Amino acid sequence: MSTNAALAQIFESMADVLELTGANPFRVNAHRRVARVIESLAEDVAAIVRRSPAELTAFEGVGEASAKKIVEFVETGSVAEHGELLAQIPPGLPQLLRVPGLGPKTVRMLWQDVSIDSLAALTAALEAGRLDGLPRLGPKTIANLKESLAFMAQSSERVRLGQAIPVAEAIVAMLAALPGVVQAAFAGSLRRGRETIGDLDVLVATTNAAPVAKAFETMGATIDGSKGAQESRGSAKRGFRSEAHGSPPPLPKVTKVLASGETKVSVRLDNGMQADLRIVEPSAFGAALLYFTGSKEHNVRLRERAIAQGMRLNEYGLFPDDGEAAPQDRGVKPVASKTEESIYKKLGLPWIPPELREDRGECTQPIPADLVSLEDIRCELHAHTNASDGSMSLEELVRAAKSRGFHTIAVTDHSRSSVQANGLSPERLIEHIKAIRAVEAKVGGIRVLAGSEVDIHADGSLDYDDDLLAQLDIVVASPHASLRQEPSKATERLLAAVRHPLVNIIGHPTGRIINGRPGLEPDIAAIIAAAKESNTALEINAHHMRLDLRDSHVRLAVDAGVNIAIDCDVHAPDDFDQLRYGVMTARRGWLPRSLCVNTWDAEQLEGWLRAKRGASTVTTAKPARRKPK
C-alpha cells in the first residue's frame, strides 16, 4: 500500500475511534477530512515531508496538529496517538460502523450497555434476541439490522464506473419516458466520473411525484403494459458518435425498498447496487442536480461561499439568508435554482464540470478553458487485431475506426513475450506491417499507423530490438508481467521505457485492474518528470477496468505539462465505447485539449511522432502517405 493510502487509513481509523468514544463531532470530521486530503494527493506525502513539512498545512483542512502526525508517520511508520486511541476500544468495534443503519450512537450504546464489540457478537445477539427491548431498537430496526448483516455477508466492493453507468442510463431512460417527467438525470459520483461507484443517484423533475416513485420502486414493472420500459430501453445506451454498439443492459430488478417517501426513494437492486431517487419540482432541478452530484466536500465549499455572501444554498435553490431555516418552505423566492449555471453564476463562479467537483481547488483556481471532452477525440492509438488477441481482422478494425470518425487508427498488436495474447514474433510483425500498409490503401480515408504494444520487461528493456521498433510508426510500451515489483524497481523499469528514444506512449503505466489487482506503484513524479523531458506521452487506458493512469496521476502530469494519450485498448468493436470513461478520468485530472494527443489533427500528431523518433535510427523508407482529409 502506498504511504498516502496507509496514512489516510490511519486518520480514518482515528476518526472512527473518536466518534465511538463520543468526541466532538467536528473533531471527528476534521480527521476524516485530513484522510481525504491525503488520499487525493497526487504526490507521495513522504516526498512532501522530505522537501518541506511546512507545505502540509498549506492544504486546506490540514492544521498544525495533523501535520505533526503526518511527519511522525513518515519518520517512524506509525502515529502514537493512533495507537493510544485504538487502545480505548475493542478492535472489532469500528466494523460495526459499516453496518447500514448503525451509527456511532447506537454502536456506542451496544458496546457499553450490552457488550457487543464485533460483527460476530452483533450477529449472535440478534439471533438470540438479546437486543429486543433496548431503547430505540424496536422490531423493525432489529429486522433491518438482520437484513443489513445478511447483505454485508454477500455484497461485494464498489461497482466500477463502466458497470454502473449503463444501468443508470437504463433507469434514467425508463423514468424520462414517464408522463409528466420534465427532466431526469443521474447524479452523484457517477456523474463525477469516479472510477468506482457506491450507489446510483437518480434525479427527476416533475410536478407529479407519486407515479415516478412507484415506477422507481418497481423499475417500470407497473408501468402501463410494459410500454414505458420497453420504449426507453431502445434509447438507453448512447453509443459514442451516435452509434450504439451491443445491446443496452436490461433494467435491474428491485430486491428491497429501503425507503420510500414523497420525494425520496431508495432501493436495493438485484445486481447488488443501491439506487436512490430524488424527485423535485422542475424549478429546482438545477439546485437539486448540483446538490446530488456533490461531492459532499464541493457542496460544503459552495455553501460556505453562499453564507459568506449572505445567502443560503440547499437542494431547493440559492436563497437570501434571512436567518431562518428552510426558506423554500416559507415562500422565499430563490436567487437561483433552475440551472446549475445560474447558481454558480450567483456565487461568482463559472459552471464547474462535474468531474472537477472534488474540492481540489476548482472553486479557487482557474479551470482549463479547453478541458478535454469526448467530442475532441479524433484518433485511437492503441488497438489490437486478431493477429494477437483482438476479435477483429485488421480491415474490420480500420473500418470500425473510420466509422467512428477518426482521422487515424494505430494498430498496436502485442509483442512476442505476451504469449497468452498471441504476441507477434519479429517475423510476424514485419509481415503485419505490410498488411497494415495494404489495408490502409484499400480502406482509404483514414490513416493507419503501423505500431506495436511492446512489453516492457521487468528490467525495463523492450520486447523487440530497436531495429524492428524503428520500422514502426508508433510504439506503445506497456508493462504486462511482473506487476508486483518493488516500487523502486518499477520506477527504474518505467523510467527506462519512458526514456527509450523509440517509445511514444507508455500504455497503462501501472497495470492495475480496478477491484482486481493494485499493479505497480512507481514514483509517479519521477515518471512524469522523465516523460516531460523525453516527450513521451502517458496513457489513460480508457477501459473501465483499468483507468490507468488514474485521475490523481493525470492531474500531476497535467501540472507538469506532460502529453497524455486517451486510448481504448481496443480488442473488440464495443471497446471504442470505453472512451467516455477515459475522458471522464482525463477531466478529473484537469486535462486540457492541448495536452491530449488524441485531440490533435493528423498533421500535429504525425509531427509529434516523427519529432520523438527524429533522433533515432529510423531509416526505413515508408510508403508515401495521403494527406488527411
Place this chain on the structure above:
DNA sequence: GCCGTTTTCGGCCCGACTGTTTTCAGTCG
C-alpha cells in the same frame, strides 16, 4: 481539529426518512 473580508474564540452545511415515541433522535447522503 480547523479556521478567519466582523473572528485567535466560537463557530463549524442542510434536509429527508425511519422508527420510535407522542415530539424527536439517529442515520444517511
